Amino acid sequence: MKYLLSSLLLLFLGFQAAGQTPQDSLSQPLPITQLPGTAQPTGLPVTADSSIYLYHGIGPYSLKRRAARVSEKLASLKAGDLDVEQLEVIPGDIADDIVCSGVLIMSLNDADAKAVGLSRKGAVDYYTDLIIGFTEAEDKEPVNAQSLLINVGIALVIVILFAIGLRYFNRLFRLIYAKIHAQKGKVFKGFSVKKYELLTEEKQVLFVTYAVKAVRVVLLILIIYLLLPVLFSLFPWTQDIATTLFGYVLDPVKSMGSKAIAYIPNLLTIIVIWFVTKYVLKLLEFFKDEVAKGHLELPGFYPEWAKPTFNIVKIMIIALAFIGIWPLLPMSDSDIFKGVSTFIGLLVALGGAGAISNVIAGLVITYMRSFKIGDRVKIGDVMGDVKEKSLLNTRIKTIKNEIITIPNSQMLNSHTINYTTANDEQGLILHTTITLGYDVPWRTVHKVLIEAALATEFVKKLPKPYVLQTSLDDFYVSYQLNARTREIHKMALIYSEMHKNIQDKCNEAGIEILSPHYGAQRDGNHSTIPQEHLPEDYQAPWFRIKNT
Numbered sequence: 001m002k003y004l005l006s007s008l009l010l011l012f013l014g015f016q017a018a019g020q021t022p023q024d025s026l027s028q029p030l031p032i033t034q035l036p037g038t039a040q041p042t043g044l045p046v047t048a049d050s051s052i053y054l055y056h057g058i059g060p061y062s063l064k065r066r067a068a069r070v071s072e073k074l075a076s077l078k079a080g081d082l083d084v085e086q087l088e089v090i091p092g093d094i095a096d097d098i099v100c101s102g103v104l105i106m107s108l109n110d111a112d113a114k115a116v117g118l119s120r121k122g123a124v125d126y127y128t129d130l131i132i133g134f135t136e137a138e139d140k141e142p143v144n145a146q147s148l149l150i151n152v153g154i155a156l157v158i159v160i161l162f163a164i165g166l167r168y169f170n171r172l173f174r175l176i177y178a179k180i181h182a183q184k185g186k187v188f189k190g191f192s193v194k195k196y197e198l199l200t201e202e203k204q205v206l207f208v209t210y211a212v213k214a215v216r217v218v219l220l221i222l223i224i225y226l227l228l229p230v231l232f233s234l235f236p237w238t239q240d241i242a243t244t245l246f247g248y249v250l251d252p253v254k255s256m257g258s259k260a261i262a263y264i265p266n267l268l269t270i271i272v273i274w275f276v277t278k279y280v281l282k283l284l285e286f287f288k289d290e291v292a293k294g295h296l297e298l299p300g301f302y303p304e305w306a307k308p309t310f311n312i313v314k315i316m317i318i319a320l321a322f323i324g325i326w327p328l329l330p331m332s333d334s335d336i337f338k339g340v341s342t343f344i345g346l347l348v349a350l351g352g353a354g355a356i357s358n359v360i361a362g363l364v365i366t367y368m369r370s371f372k373i374g375d376r377v378k379i380g381d382v383m384g385d386v387k388e389k390s391l392l393n394t395r396i397k398t399i400k401n402e403i404i405t406i407p408n409s410q411m412l413n414s415h416t417i418n419y420t421t422a423n424d425e426q427g428l429i430l431h432t433t434i435t436l437g438y439d440v441p442w443r444t445v446h447k448v449l450i451e452a453a454l455a456t457e458f459v460k461k462l463p464k465p466y467v468l469q470t471s472l473d474d475f476y477v478s479y480q481l482n483a484r485t486r487e488i489h490k491m492a493l494i495y496s497e498m499h500k501n502i503q504d505k506c507n508e509a510g511i512e513i514l515s516p517h518y519g520a521q522r523d524g525n526h527s528t529i530p531q532e533h534l535p536e537d538y539q540a541p542w543f544r545i546k547n548t
Helices: 002-018 022-027 063-079 110-115 120-136 145-182 201-232 236-293 303-328 335-351 353-368 408-412 442-454 488-508
Strands: 087-090 095-100 103-109 191-193 196-199 376-379 382-389 393-398 403-407 416-418 428-436 466-472 477-485
Touching: 063 103, 063 120, 087 120, 095 120, 103 110, 103 120, 110 120, 145 201, 196 201, 201 236, 236 303, 303 353, 353 382, 353 393, 353 408, 376 393, 376 488, 382 403, 393 408, 403 408, 428 488, 442 466, 442 477, 442 488, 477 488
Parallel strands: none
Antiparallel strands: 087 095, 095 103, 191 196, 376 382, 376 416, 382 393, 393 403, 428 477, 466 477
């Protein structure tokens, strides 16, 4: 009912406007000439049936004489003596002239422009449009009381039909609301993303209901907006209002349509660039997969380089396509568009320096082939298995199941030991060092250490383990045991077992693993060899004191 009252109020205002006589409307200046906060000058119509007003004299011509001369020229235009198609504007320093076929129709100066509240150019365009409209306008028929009553009746019928239609319109939407609530648990079962319930049944019903209500309001406003021009077009005095209301809808539609049609060539170019880019990338992806799988071999190009190289080329191709598409986008040449793009570029330049350095380091590391996923490596003080390698960082899983993330720029400045690539056909050599005194024969030590290595699980029997004497120090000899293995990922376990076996084998051979300071005072001390490896009659020696 409130919408009906609003429409009736607008209709009443239209009737009120219709109550004015044609003479009254012609005696008033056009609405565009009314300047807020300023006194309106008195305008003089050029002709009795013209909406063209003049407000000042010009040069030697008074206002009345000037209006008479302009009226003569307009009569020639309307009679067809002058071709309105040849209407043109000749700008000047003091005034601009509107000329048709070399004949001066009227001149406009700054005073005329100020009177209508426009610049001189705007006033010239305004009066030019009025002159063209005057020549094309047809003589209006006098208002007939009978036709006016018929139009009033038609308007009442339209209003009554609108009121009846509004009643059924509201009923229709009430029925739609009821149908929506009836579908709860059937059509509307909620909406979930994986395990997260984004919309419950109640929220989904409420969301759809609000959407339909919005559609109802939009449709009702559109119907009323289209109904008012129909009503206003029934009366001569409000036909301009109807034309204006229709123009508010049709002009933006025409503008968007013309712009859309003009944009079609750019749109086709963008589509072509998109298709070419898409299928070029698909072709490159095919070659990438072939190289990565080893089906296609390129001299000097390793399979693990296929994916990062494809990513680099992909970024370059997309960047080139974007550069080609950018000028074709709507509003790409506007200052706002340029300002936003400059701001985004500045943010990337200021905040992405560290990220860019990591990306470059990641590319360098990739092509250095220092390691690959699954390798056992040692980077600086971190040792473990490579679990992930990206452009920004590398993740290492240690033997303690710790995940350590190392930035690529830091890795580029550190040395990398790759135990997996060192595991050739003969296996990786594990080594450990033991120090023993000079009193123990080195041949015995070599034999014992080799036996300890061979007794260790996962140590290769061939090639046979060997011992290197790395130094002859002041109090002891350094023996380095070297053994090969293929189980790179069990290094910690192998080292632990090897150390256990070295202790056991030395004890069985009667070799004490002593520090040099302890070995310097051997008399009187119990042997460090476990009891089960000592003779049954073993006793700790006495201190030997010799009298001279």
